[in-house]
Amino acid sequence: MDLALNEEELKRWSDHIPLMWKYTAGIAGERFLQLLKQGTLQASVCKNCNKLFLPPKIFCKDCFAQLNEWRDVSPDDGFIYSFTSLTSGDGRRTVVLVKFDGVEGGLLGFFKPGREEPKIGMKVRAVFKPKQERKGSLSDIQYFEKI
Protein backbone atom coordinates (compact mmCIF):
# COMPACT_ATOMS: atom_id res chain seq x y z
CA MET A 1 0.00 0.00 0.00
CA ASP A 2 1.33 3.40 -1.01
CA LEU A 3 1.02 5.40 2.18
CA ALA A 4 2.26 8.69 0.69
CA LEU A 5 -0.44 8.63 -1.98
CA ASN A 6 -3.12 8.01 0.62
CA GLU A 7 -1.93 10.91 2.72
CA GLU A 8 -2.17 13.23 -0.29
CA GLU A 9 -5.66 11.94 -0.99
CA LEU A 10 -6.63 12.67 2.59
CA LYS A 11 -5.24 16.16 2.33
CA ARG A 12 -6.92 17.09 -0.92
CA TRP A 13 -10.09 15.36 -1.98
CA SER A 14 -10.66 15.41 -5.78
CA ASP A 15 -14.06 15.75 -7.40
CA HIS A 16 -15.40 17.20 -10.63
CA ILE A 17 -18.63 18.86 -11.75
CA PRO A 18 -20.03 17.30 -14.95
CA LEU A 19 -22.78 19.72 -15.99
CA MET A 20 -24.67 20.53 -19.19
CA TRP A 21 -26.86 23.38 -20.29
CA LYS A 22 -28.98 24.18 -23.32
CA TYR A 23 -28.74 27.93 -23.73
CA THR A 24 -31.74 29.67 -25.29
CA ALA A 25 -30.46 32.09 -27.90
CA GLY A 26 -33.59 34.23 -27.53
CA ILE A 27 -35.66 36.22 -30.03
CA ALA A 28 -32.77 38.34 -31.28
CA GLY A 29 -30.14 35.63 -31.00
CA GLU A 30 -32.18 33.00 -32.84
CA ARG A 31 -32.95 35.37 -35.67
CA PHE A 32 -29.30 36.41 -35.90
CA LEU A 33 -28.07 32.79 -35.98
CA GLN A 34 -30.65 31.78 -38.62
CA LEU A 35 -29.54 34.64 -40.85
CA LEU A 36 -25.90 33.79 -40.22
CA LYS A 37 -26.63 30.34 -41.60
CA GLN A 38 -27.79 32.06 -44.78
CA GLY A 39 -24.62 34.08 -44.97
CA THR A 40 -26.12 37.42 -43.94
CA LEU A 41 -25.85 39.76 -40.96
CA GLN A 42 -28.59 41.79 -39.34
CA ALA A 43 -28.40 44.31 -36.55
CA SER A 44 -31.27 45.50 -34.38
CA VAL A 45 -32.12 49.18 -34.60
CA CYS A 46 -32.84 51.71 -31.86
CA LYS A 47 -34.67 54.60 -33.45
CA ASN A 48 -34.42 56.73 -30.29
CA CYS A 49 -30.65 56.53 -30.19
CA ASN A 50 -30.13 56.07 -33.91
CA LYS A 51 -27.98 53.05 -33.15
CA LEU A 52 -27.53 49.58 -34.59
CA PHE A 53 -26.59 46.67 -32.32
CA LEU A 54 -24.59 43.62 -33.38
CA PRO A 55 -25.12 40.88 -32.31
CA PRO A 56 -28.69 42.16 -32.11
CA LYS A 57 -30.65 42.60 -28.89
CA ILE A 58 -34.34 43.34 -28.38
CA PHE A 59 -33.50 46.05 -25.85
CA CYS A 60 -31.40 49.21 -26.04
CA LYS A 61 -28.81 49.52 -23.28
CA ASP A 62 -28.75 53.31 -23.70
CA CYS A 63 -32.44 54.32 -23.64
CA PHE A 64 -34.02 51.04 -22.50
CA ALA A 65 -36.41 50.93 -25.48
CA GLN A 66 -37.71 47.66 -26.87
CA LEU A 67 -36.26 47.06 -30.33
CA ASN A 68 -38.16 45.33 -33.11
CA GLU A 69 -36.60 46.74 -36.25
CA TRP A 70 -33.77 45.09 -38.12
CA ARG A 71 -31.28 46.30 -40.67
CA ASP A 72 -28.86 44.44 -42.92
CA VAL A 73 -25.17 44.88 -42.26
CA SER A 74 -22.88 44.00 -45.13
CA PRO A 75 -20.39 41.25 -44.25
CA ASP A 76 -17.96 43.08 -46.57
CA ASP A 77 -17.92 46.34 -44.59
CA GLY A 78 -15.94 45.32 -41.51
CA PHE A 79 -12.78 46.72 -39.99
CA ILE A 80 -10.49 45.33 -37.30
CA TYR A 81 -11.11 47.01 -33.93
CA SER A 82 -8.49 44.85 -32.21
CA PHE A 83 -6.71 41.52 -32.58
CA THR A 84 -4.64 39.10 -30.54
CA SER A 85 -2.67 35.98 -31.35
CA LEU A 86 -2.71 32.92 -29.12
CA THR A 87 -1.29 29.45 -29.21
CA SER A 88 -3.62 26.62 -28.21
CA GLY A 89 -4.09 22.95 -29.02
CA ASP A 90 -4.96 23.89 -32.61
CA GLY A 91 -1.78 25.90 -33.12
CA ARG A 92 -1.34 29.67 -33.28
CA ARG A 93 -4.43 31.62 -34.23
CA THR A 94 -5.40 35.26 -34.41
CA VAL A 95 -8.67 36.34 -32.83
CA VAL A 96 -10.17 39.56 -34.18
CA LEU A 97 -12.95 41.81 -32.97
CA VAL A 98 -14.45 43.17 -36.16
CA LYS A 99 -16.66 46.24 -36.14
CA PHE A 100 -18.79 47.84 -38.83
CA ASP A 101 -19.18 51.56 -39.52
CA GLY A 102 -22.19 52.99 -37.71
CA VAL A 103 -22.82 49.80 -35.76
CA GLU A 104 -22.46 49.37 -32.00
CA GLY A 105 -20.84 46.03 -31.17
CA GLY A 106 -19.31 43.72 -33.73
CA LEU A 107 -18.28 40.15 -34.25
CA LEU A 108 -15.62 37.99 -32.63
CA GLY A 109 -13.87 35.59 -34.97
CA PHE A 110 -10.60 34.55 -36.52
CA PHE A 111 -8.31 36.27 -38.97
CA LYS A 112 -7.48 34.37 -42.14
CA PRO A 113 -4.31 32.33 -41.53
CA GLY A 114 -1.48 33.18 -43.87
CA ARG A 115 1.11 35.81 -44.57
CA GLU A 116 -1.12 38.84 -44.21
CA GLU A 117 -0.57 40.57 -40.83
CA PRO A 118 -3.69 42.05 -39.22
CA LYS A 119 -3.73 45.73 -38.24
CA ILE A 120 -6.11 47.86 -36.23
CA GLY A 121 -8.39 49.64 -38.72
CA MET A 122 -7.77 47.15 -41.55
CA LYS A 123 -10.83 46.73 -43.79
CA VAL A 124 -12.00 43.13 -43.71
CA ARG A 125 -14.84 40.96 -44.99
CA ALA A 126 -16.49 37.97 -43.36
CA VAL A 127 -15.91 34.76 -45.29
CA PHE A 128 -18.62 32.20 -44.60
CA LYS A 129 -18.17 28.44 -44.62
CA PRO A 130 -19.77 26.56 -47.52
CA LYS A 131 -23.55 26.50 -47.04
CA GLN A 132 -23.77 22.78 -46.21
CA GLU A 133 -21.22 23.17 -43.39
CA ARG A 134 -23.01 26.04 -41.61
CA LYS A 135 -24.74 25.26 -38.32
CA GLY A 136 -26.26 28.54 -37.26
CA SER A 137 -23.43 29.59 -34.97
CA LEU A 138 -20.71 32.25 -34.97
CA SER A 139 -18.34 29.62 -36.39
CA ASP A 140 -20.31 29.75 -39.67
CA ILE A 141 -17.94 32.63 -40.40
CA GLN A 142 -14.79 30.75 -41.34
CA TYR A 143 -12.60 33.82 -40.93
CA PHE A 144 -12.23 37.50 -41.71
CA GLU A 145 -9.92 38.44 -44.56
CA LYS A 146 -8.36 41.67 -45.77
CA ILE A 147 -10.22 43.33 -48.60
Next chain:
Amino acid sequence: MPANQQVAIVGVGASKFNTVTSGLSYKEMMFDAAVKAYADAGLDPRTDIGSFICCAEDFWDGNSITDEYMPDQLGAKLRPLFTVSGDGLLGIAHAYMHILAGVADIVAVESHSKLSDVVSKKEIINLGYDPVFGRLPHVDPRYLAGLEMRRYLEESGNTHEECAEVVVKNRGNALRNERAVYGAKVSTKDVLESEEIASPLTKLEESQPADGSVVVVLASRRRARKISDRPIWISGISWFSDTPNAEEMDFGQARYALHSSIKAYKMARVTNPSKQIDFAEVDDTYSYKELQHIEALGLAKHAGKFVSSGKGDPDGVLPVNVSGGSLGMGYFIEATPLIKVYEAVLQLRGMSGKNQLPNPKRCVVQSWRGIPTQSGVTAILSR
Protein backbone atom coordinates in the same frame (compact mmCIF):
# COMPACT_ATOMS: atom_id res chain seq x y z
CA MET B 1 -11.12 69.63 4.14
CA PRO B 2 -12.58 67.18 6.69
CA ALA B 3 -13.12 63.64 5.42
CA ASN B 4 -16.54 62.06 5.19
CA GLN B 5 -16.54 60.24 8.55
CA GLN B 6 -19.68 58.12 8.76
CA VAL B 7 -18.28 54.60 8.52
CA ALA B 8 -14.83 53.40 9.52
CA ILE B 9 -12.71 50.29 9.34
CA VAL B 10 -11.94 49.34 12.94
CA GLY B 11 -10.34 45.93 12.46
CA VAL B 12 -8.52 43.90 9.83
CA GLY B 13 -7.18 40.37 9.74
CA ALA B 14 -5.70 38.11 7.12
CA SER B 15 -4.60 34.53 6.77
CA LYS B 16 -1.08 34.01 5.47
CA PHE B 17 -0.96 34.86 1.76
CA ASN B 18 0.65 32.07 -0.20
CA THR B 19 0.84 30.37 -3.57
CA VAL B 20 -0.35 27.12 -2.00
CA THR B 21 -1.96 26.75 1.41
CA SER B 22 -1.21 23.16 2.19
CA GLY B 23 -3.38 21.40 4.72
CA LEU B 24 -5.78 24.28 5.48
CA SER B 25 -9.31 24.33 4.06
CA TYR B 26 -10.73 27.67 2.89
CA LYS B 27 -12.96 27.63 5.98
CA GLU B 28 -9.92 27.33 8.23
CA MET B 29 -8.24 30.18 6.35
CA MET B 30 -11.38 32.28 6.92
CA PHE B 31 -11.36 31.38 10.63
CA ASP B 32 -7.71 32.44 10.87
CA ALA B 33 -8.43 35.83 9.25
CA ALA B 34 -11.58 36.33 11.34
CA VAL B 35 -9.88 35.61 14.68
CA LYS B 36 -7.18 38.18 13.84
CA ALA B 37 -9.65 40.83 12.64
CA TYR B 38 -11.89 40.51 15.71
CA ALA B 39 -8.83 40.65 17.99
CA ASP B 40 -7.64 43.74 16.12
CA ALA B 41 -11.03 45.39 16.69
CA GLY B 42 -11.36 44.02 20.22
CA LEU B 43 -14.80 42.58 19.47
CA ASP B 44 -16.64 39.30 20.03
CA PRO B 45 -18.43 38.26 16.82
CA ARG B 46 -21.04 36.29 18.75
CA THR B 47 -22.35 39.39 20.52
CA ASP B 48 -20.86 42.55 19.01
CA ILE B 49 -21.20 42.20 15.23
CA GLY B 50 -24.63 42.91 13.80
CA SER B 51 -24.13 41.85 10.18
CA PHE B 52 -21.75 39.61 8.23
CA ILE B 53 -21.07 39.89 4.51
CA CYS B 54 -19.07 37.43 2.38
CA CYS B 55 -17.93 37.94 -1.18
CA ALA B 56 -17.58 34.61 -2.97
CA GLU B 57 -18.44 32.80 -6.18
CA ASP B 58 -19.80 29.28 -6.38
CA PHE B 59 -17.49 28.20 -9.21
CA TRP B 60 -14.33 29.33 -7.43
CA ASP B 61 -15.28 27.50 -4.25
CA GLY B 62 -16.46 24.46 -6.25
CA ASN B 63 -19.81 24.39 -4.48
CA SER B 64 -23.20 25.37 -5.86
CA ILE B 65 -24.41 26.96 -2.62
CA THR B 66 -21.09 28.20 -1.30
CA ASP B 67 -22.84 31.04 0.54
CA GLU B 68 -24.46 28.51 2.86
CA TYR B 69 -21.01 27.41 4.06
CA MET B 70 -19.93 30.82 5.36
CA PRO B 71 -21.42 31.34 8.87
CA ASP B 72 -19.65 29.06 11.36
CA GLN B 73 -16.00 29.99 10.75
CA LEU B 74 -16.88 33.71 10.98
CA GLY B 75 -18.76 33.45 14.26
CA ALA B 76 -21.93 34.18 12.32
CA LYS B 77 -24.16 31.18 13.10
CA LEU B 78 -27.74 32.39 13.60
CA ARG B 79 -26.65 35.97 12.95
CA PRO B 80 -27.58 38.14 9.96
CA LEU B 81 -25.27 37.00 7.13
CA PHE B 82 -25.40 37.09 3.35
CA THR B 83 -23.01 36.52 0.49
CA VAL B 84 -22.39 38.95 -2.35
CA SER B 85 -21.61 37.46 -5.71
CA GLY B 86 -18.99 40.11 -6.34
CA ASP B 87 -15.59 41.30 -5.26
CA GLY B 88 -14.56 42.18 -1.71
CA LEU B 89 -14.85 45.91 -2.24
CA LEU B 90 -18.50 45.46 -3.17
CA GLY B 91 -18.85 43.80 0.25
CA ILE B 92 -17.38 46.95 1.85
CA ALA B 93 -19.99 48.96 -0.07
CA HIS B 94 -22.75 46.76 1.33
CA ALA B 95 -21.33 47.14 4.84
CA TYR B 96 -21.33 50.93 4.37
CA MET B 97 -25.01 50.78 3.40
CA HIS B 98 -25.95 48.46 6.27
CA ILE B 99 -24.41 50.89 8.75
CA LEU B 100 -25.95 54.03 7.22
CA ALA B 101 -29.33 52.29 6.95
CA GLY B 102 -29.22 51.34 10.63
CA VAL B 103 -29.30 47.60 9.86
CA ALA B 104 -26.23 47.18 12.07
CA ASP B 105 -23.68 49.34 13.87
CA ILE B 106 -20.83 46.89 13.30
CA VAL B 107 -20.36 44.77 10.17
CA ALA B 108 -17.76 42.17 9.18
CA VAL B 109 -16.80 41.65 5.52
CA GLU B 110 -14.92 38.58 4.31
CA SER B 111 -13.52 37.35 1.01
CA HIS B 112 -11.12 34.55 0.20
CA SER B 113 -9.23 32.74 -2.51
CA LYS B 114 -8.18 29.11 -2.47
CA LEU B 115 -7.10 29.14 -6.09
CA SER B 116 -4.54 26.41 -5.38
CA ASP B 117 -7.52 24.06 -5.03
CA VAL B 118 -9.05 25.06 -8.37
CA VAL B 119 -7.92 22.65 -11.08
CA SER B 120 -10.06 24.10 -13.90
CA LYS B 121 -9.20 27.81 -13.66
CA LYS B 122 -9.31 28.48 -17.41
CA GLU B 123 -12.56 26.59 -17.83
CA ILE B 124 -14.21 28.69 -15.12
CA ILE B 125 -13.04 31.90 -16.79
CA ASN B 126 -14.37 30.61 -20.10
CA LEU B 127 -17.77 29.91 -18.50
CA GLY B 128 -17.93 33.62 -17.64
CA TYR B 129 -18.35 34.48 -21.31
CA ASP B 130 -21.68 34.80 -23.09
CA PRO B 131 -22.49 31.20 -24.04
CA VAL B 132 -23.71 32.01 -27.55
CA PHE B 133 -21.33 34.74 -28.67
CA GLY B 134 -18.31 34.89 -26.37
CA ARG B 135 -17.06 31.33 -25.82
CA LEU B 136 -14.68 30.81 -28.72
CA PRO B 137 -14.00 27.10 -29.24
CA HIS B 138 -10.47 25.95 -28.33
CA VAL B 139 -9.30 29.48 -27.57
CA ASP B 140 -7.71 30.50 -24.27
CA PRO B 141 -10.32 32.72 -22.57
CA ARG B 142 -7.66 35.37 -21.95
CA TYR B 143 -8.06 36.37 -25.61
CA LEU B 144 -10.17 39.28 -24.39
CA ALA B 145 -7.24 40.66 -22.36
CA GLY B 146 -5.08 40.54 -25.50
CA LEU B 147 -7.76 42.33 -27.54
CA GLU B 148 -8.30 44.97 -24.89
CA MET B 149 -4.60 45.55 -24.30
CA ARG B 150 -3.81 46.08 -27.98
CA ARG B 151 -6.68 48.50 -28.50
CA TYR B 152 -5.97 50.36 -25.24
CA LEU B 153 -2.32 50.89 -26.16
CA GLU B 154 -3.33 52.08 -29.63
CA GLU B 155 -5.82 54.64 -28.28
CA SER B 156 -3.90 55.83 -25.22
CA GLY B 157 -0.48 56.08 -26.83
CA ASN B 158 1.05 54.12 -23.96
CA THR B 159 3.61 51.50 -25.01
CA HIS B 160 4.20 47.85 -24.30
CA GLU B 161 7.50 48.81 -22.63
CA GLU B 162 5.56 51.04 -20.24
CA CYS B 163 3.29 48.08 -19.41
CA ALA B 164 6.45 46.09 -18.64
CA GLU B 165 7.55 48.93 -16.32
CA VAL B 166 4.40 48.30 -14.26
CA VAL B 167 5.53 44.70 -13.73
CA VAL B 168 9.08 45.77 -12.83
CA LYS B 169 7.70 48.28 -10.29
CA ASN B 170 5.07 46.05 -8.67
CA ARG B 171 7.19 42.94 -8.34
CA GLY B 172 10.00 45.12 -7.02
CA ASN B 173 7.61 46.71 -4.49
CA ALA B 174 6.61 43.22 -3.38
CA LEU B 175 10.22 42.51 -2.39
CA ARG B 176 9.83 45.15 0.34
CA ASN B 177 6.48 43.78 1.52
CA GLU B 178 6.88 40.80 3.82
CA ARG B 179 3.27 39.71 3.11
CA ALA B 180 3.82 39.45 -0.67
CA VAL B 181 4.81 36.18 -2.31
CA TYR B 182 5.62 37.24 -5.87
CA GLY B 183 8.38 39.74 -5.15
CA ALA B 184 11.16 39.60 -7.76
CA LYS B 185 13.71 41.71 -9.50
CA VAL B 186 12.72 41.57 -13.17
CA SER B 187 13.69 43.74 -16.14
CA THR B 188 11.44 45.08 -18.87
CA LYS B 189 13.33 42.74 -21.20
CA ASP B 190 12.39 39.74 -19.02
CA VAL B 191 8.76 40.85 -19.16
CA LEU B 192 8.59 41.50 -22.89
CA GLU B 193 10.41 38.28 -23.74
CA SER B 194 8.40 36.02 -21.44
CA GLU B 195 5.97 33.54 -22.99
CA GLU B 196 3.09 35.02 -24.97
CA ILE B 197 -0.37 34.54 -23.46
CA ALA B 198 -2.50 36.54 -25.91
CA SER B 199 -0.38 39.00 -27.86
CA PRO B 200 0.73 41.53 -26.88
CA LEU B 201 0.15 40.25 -23.30
CA THR B 202 2.94 38.07 -21.90
CA LYS B 203 3.15 35.65 -19.00
CA LEU B 204 4.95 38.07 -16.65
CA GLU B 205 2.27 40.69 -17.30
CA GLU B 206 -0.40 38.50 -15.74
CA SER B 207 -0.84 38.30 -11.97
CA GLN B 208 -0.43 34.75 -10.68
CA PRO B 209 -2.84 32.85 -8.42
CA ALA B 210 -2.55 33.08 -4.64
CA ASP B 211 -4.46 31.86 -1.58
CA GLY B 212 -5.68 34.01 1.27
CA SER B 213 -8.63 35.26 3.29
CA VAL B 214 -9.20 38.78 4.60
CA VAL B 215 -11.75 39.96 7.15
CA VAL B 216 -12.51 43.67 7.59
CA VAL B 217 -14.62 45.00 10.48
CA LEU B 218 -16.49 48.26 9.96
CA ALA B 219 -18.39 50.43 12.43
CA SER B 220 -20.60 53.49 12.55
CA ARG B 221 -19.00 56.82 13.46
CA ARG B 222 -20.33 56.65 17.00
CA ARG B 223 -19.07 53.12 17.66
CA ALA B 224 -15.82 53.51 15.69
CA ARG B 225 -14.55 56.27 17.97
CA LYS B 226 -15.09 54.02 21.02
CA ILE B 227 -13.68 50.84 19.45
CA SER B 228 -10.57 52.22 17.78
CA ASP B 229 -8.07 54.99 18.39
CA ARG B 230 -7.08 54.88 14.72
CA PRO B 231 -10.24 54.36 12.65
CA ILE B 232 -9.80 54.37 8.88
CA TRP B 233 -12.78 56.10 7.30
CA ILE B 234 -14.54 54.97 4.14
CA SER B 235 -14.91 58.52 2.87
CA GLY B 236 -16.28 57.56 -0.51
CA ILE B 237 -17.37 54.41 -2.30
CA SER B 238 -19.11 53.70 -5.59
CA TRP B 239 -19.57 50.88 -8.08
CA PHE B 240 -20.48 50.68 -11.77
CA SER B 241 -21.05 47.95 -14.34
CA ASP B 242 -20.55 48.64 -18.03
CA THR B 243 -21.90 46.35 -20.77
CA PRO B 244 -21.04 42.65 -20.38
CA ASN B 245 -20.98 42.19 -24.17
CA ALA B 246 -17.37 41.88 -25.31
CA GLU B 247 -18.31 43.23 -28.76
CA GLU B 248 -19.64 46.47 -27.29
CA MET B 249 -16.96 47.18 -24.68
CA ASP B 250 -14.86 50.33 -24.82
CA PHE B 251 -11.32 48.96 -24.69
CA GLY B 252 -9.86 52.46 -24.84
CA GLN B 253 -10.82 53.38 -21.29
CA ALA B 254 -12.08 51.76 -18.09
CA ARG B 255 -15.45 53.48 -17.89
CA TYR B 256 -16.51 51.53 -14.77
CA ALA B 257 -13.48 52.99 -12.96
CA LEU B 258 -14.00 56.46 -14.40
CA HIS B 259 -17.63 56.68 -13.28
CA SER B 260 -17.20 54.98 -9.90
CA SER B 261 -14.23 57.19 -9.06
CA ILE B 262 -16.07 60.40 -9.97
CA LYS B 263 -18.83 59.46 -7.55
CA ALA B 264 -16.47 58.21 -4.81
CA TYR B 265 -14.30 61.35 -5.04
CA LYS B 266 -17.41 63.50 -4.75
CA MET B 267 -18.50 61.68 -1.57
CA ALA B 268 -14.99 62.08 -0.19
CA ARG B 269 -14.79 65.74 -1.28
CA VAL B 270 -11.73 65.01 -3.39
CA THR B 271 -11.62 67.58 -6.17
CA ASN B 272 -8.10 67.01 -7.48
CA PRO B 273 -7.17 63.35 -7.04
CA SER B 274 -3.63 63.62 -8.41
CA LYS B 275 -2.88 66.16 -5.63
CA GLN B 276 -5.14 65.00 -2.81
CA ILE B 277 -4.58 61.24 -2.94
CA ASP B 278 -1.41 60.13 -1.12
CA PHE B 279 -1.22 56.63 -2.59
CA ALA B 280 -3.30 54.27 -4.71
CA GLU B 281 -3.99 50.54 -4.70
CA VAL B 282 -5.50 49.98 -8.14
CA ASP B 283 -6.37 46.84 -10.01
CA ASP B 284 -3.35 45.39 -11.81
CA THR B 285 -4.64 41.95 -12.76
CA TYR B 286 -2.72 42.56 -15.99
CA SER B 287 0.06 45.11 -16.51
CA TYR B 288 -1.94 47.34 -18.87
CA LYS B 289 -4.92 47.43 -16.51
CA GLU B 290 -2.87 49.42 -13.98
CA LEU B 291 -2.17 52.06 -16.64
CA GLN B 292 -5.80 52.10 -17.77
CA HIS B 293 -7.00 52.44 -14.17
CA ILE B 294 -4.50 55.18 -13.24
CA GLU B 295 -5.94 57.23 -16.10
CA ALA B 296 -9.58 56.41 -15.33
CA LEU B 297 -9.07 57.40 -11.67
CA GLY B 298 -7.63 60.75 -12.74
CA LEU B 299 -4.27 60.08 -11.07
CA ALA B 300 -2.31 60.86 -14.25
CA LYS B 301 -3.15 61.77 -17.85
CA HIS B 302 -0.50 59.58 -19.45
CA ALA B 303 -0.09 56.63 -17.12
CA GLY B 304 2.72 55.05 -19.14
CA LYS B 305 4.96 58.09 -18.71
CA PHE B 306 3.80 58.46 -15.12
CA VAL B 307 4.98 54.94 -14.26
CA SER B 308 8.13 54.86 -16.41
CA SER B 309 9.32 58.18 -14.96
CA GLY B 310 9.03 56.80 -11.41
CA LYS B 311 6.12 58.99 -10.30
CA GLY B 312 4.23 55.89 -9.14
CA ASP B 313 7.20 54.46 -7.24
CA PRO B 314 7.14 54.26 -3.41
CA ASP B 315 9.22 57.46 -3.33
CA GLY B 316 7.36 59.06 -6.25
CA VAL B 317 4.70 61.77 -6.15
CA LEU B 318 1.82 59.27 -5.99
CA PRO B 319 2.85 55.69 -5.15
CA VAL B 320 0.71 53.14 -7.00
CA ASN B 321 0.52 49.59 -5.67
CA VAL B 322 3.24 50.06 -3.10
CA SER B 323 2.01 46.71 -1.71
CA GLY B 324 3.19 45.02 -4.88
CA GLY B 325 -0.36 44.89 -6.23
CA SER B 326 -1.68 41.70 -7.75
CA LEU B 327 1.42 41.34 -9.89
CA GLY B 328 3.54 41.29 -6.73
CA MET B 329 1.16 39.80 -4.14
CA GLY B 330 -0.84 37.47 -6.36
CA TYR B 331 -4.33 37.28 -7.76
CA PHE B 332 -6.97 36.38 -5.14
CA ILE B 333 -10.13 36.30 -7.33
CA GLU B 334 -12.98 38.03 -5.42
CA ALA B 335 -10.68 38.71 -2.44
CA THR B 336 -8.21 40.69 -4.58
CA PRO B 337 -9.50 44.14 -3.58
CA LEU B 338 -9.84 43.16 0.09
CA ILE B 339 -6.12 42.36 0.10
CA LYS B 340 -5.62 45.89 -1.26
CA VAL B 341 -7.89 47.29 1.48
CA TYR B 342 -5.90 45.35 4.08
CA GLU B 343 -2.61 46.75 2.75
CA ALA B 344 -4.06 50.28 2.56
CA VAL B 345 -5.28 50.12 6.17
CA LEU B 346 -1.84 49.04 7.38
CA GLN B 347 -0.28 51.94 5.43
CA LEU B 348 -2.75 54.50 6.83
CA ARG B 349 -2.16 53.20 10.35
CA GLY B 350 1.61 53.40 9.82
CA MET B 351 1.97 49.65 10.40
CA SER B 352 2.94 48.41 6.97
CA GLY B 353 6.52 47.48 7.86
CA LYS B 354 9.50 47.80 5.51
CA ASN B 355 7.38 49.34 2.74
CA GLN B 356 5.70 51.94 5.01
CA LEU B 357 5.11 55.28 3.26
CA PRO B 358 5.81 58.47 5.22
CA ASN B 359 2.60 59.60 6.91
CA PRO B 360 -0.08 58.89 4.26
CA LYS B 361 -3.54 60.30 5.03
CA ARG B 362 -5.76 59.38 2.10
CA CYS B 363 -5.77 56.69 -0.57
CA VAL B 364 -7.88 55.23 -3.33
CA VAL B 365 -8.54 51.50 -3.62
CA GLN B 366 -10.07 50.26 -6.86
CA SER B 367 -11.24 46.90 -8.17
CA TRP B 368 -12.02 45.29 -11.51
CA ARG B 369 -13.86 42.01 -11.69
CA GLY B 370 -11.60 40.53 -14.36
CA ILE B 371 -12.33 39.23 -17.85
CA PRO B 372 -14.90 39.18 -19.33
CA THR B 373 -16.34 42.02 -17.26
CA GLN B 374 -16.30 45.80 -17.24
CA SER B 375 -17.33 46.15 -13.60
CA GLY B 376 -15.58 47.58 -10.61
CA VAL B 377 -15.65 49.51 -7.35
CA THR B 378 -13.72 52.56 -6.22
CA ALA B 379 -13.28 53.49 -2.55
CA ILE B 380 -11.52 56.36 -0.82
CA LEU B 381 -9.96 55.51 2.54
CA SER B 382 -8.70 58.18 4.92
CA ARG B 383 -7.63 58.63 8.50
